[in-house]
Amino acid sequence: MGNLHIYDDPSWSRKYNELDRQVHGLEGAPEWNALRTMLPDIQGANILDLGCGCGWVCRWAREKGAAKVLGIDLSESMLAKAAEFPDDPAITYARRNMEEDLQLPAAEFDVEFSSLALHYLVNLPGLFDQVYRSLKPGGVFVFDVIHPIRLATENPSWAEGVHRNEWPVDAYLVEGQRSLKWLGGNVQLQHRTIAGYLMLLIGAGFMLAAIEEWGADENQSKAFPYWIESGHCPVFVHFKVVKPKS
């Protein structure tokens, strides 16, 4: 997960911090509206955000009544940015490598969440096992990743591609490392098929509750010019899975 350090590369992260989702937070992330409808009522809940960045979702969860929130990220600069927001004793931020030293307590969380972080992980099966173990029975895990249609080709180019309605799909079934050209950098990600994600989740013991292949609709494309014309070809895929009660 060394690739996550790109968020700590000053010249790259300067561009990243100019994105709507960094300037405006969740209001600047057009997929958030769809993603949050997958979350259960979090009043009084204990929440874990895996790859919390500067903590937009952690703070949102507290506004919605979460009792306790733990935000995990590998990026020092992101966590430093999180620390600039007014202190909330019910939110804890911790620097952790999700593939190495996560060490979550068993049956601790009601809801676990992750946005656009898990496509960085090579050892995703290990992470899914940790999520399963650390959720209470009946607990919910909601996450999204870049849609595999967008990552499949050998040299995906996000900055150009996201504006295109037609997207060439090649090497979709060849899972593994991709080097994505984005914001002038080469971001290292793991390409997995939708079936690949689902079979890992089922293998970890989860039950699929919902899935959405997301692209910006016409109105969103108007409000977020960055996403224009992405509506016909999905950009992200959202998963909601449940740890069965018995």
Add this chain to the structure above:
Amino acid sequence: MGNLHIYDDPSWSRKYNELDRQVHGLEGAPEWNALRTMLPDIQGANILDLGCGCGWVCRWAREKGAAKVLGIDLSESMLAKAAEFPDDPAITYARRNMEEDLQLPAAEFDVEFSSLALHYLVNLPGLFDQVYRSLKPGGVFVFDVIHPIRLATENPSWAEGVHRNEWPVDAYLVEGQRSLKWLGGNVQLQHRTIAGYLMLLIGAGFMLAAIEEWGADENQSKAFPYWIESGHCPVFVHFKVVKPKS
């Protein structure tokens, strides 16, 4: 489902009957090997095949010890071809329109199966409800359809396209009617996203047990030249779902 009558169009079905899967049966269908591994042990089981064609899977199920098999299809010529095989009193074939007059008994079948038929249906939610109702609790439903990546564009051309490794994806999120150029005809199909299929299944009460996005691997491409170079871009998607016991 009037479009299914293309199987009863003599000039089109002459070409269809020249395909490996019609000449050689299941041995001529490169995806069958993967699909059958999704099926449970069918010894003594009561089986329904939705869109059975000339009955390859019905006869295979009897070879594997199925107690009783019902094969349903809309095509008269396919059912006539099924009747040319040696009679087996444990196999019943019936002409039915899956969208109109299926009328399946409740909790009757152990396993229901469908291969490359359900992408014809407009009223797929209605069919899934019937499958759910007619399965015994704990029963299994295995089916495959053309992968939505292959059907997404406004004018998909199967005959050309299946040979291509790179496939242009457009209008993926726009579900609905597609006219697929195949074997010199225009076959009317319904494009649904993977999430679309899954949410209909979950909505009907099913639990996802397995999913596979299938393309021919290198060896299969050698054995089945028709499928050459399809390996990197999935051709079909296979689903296995279960009706929960309680």
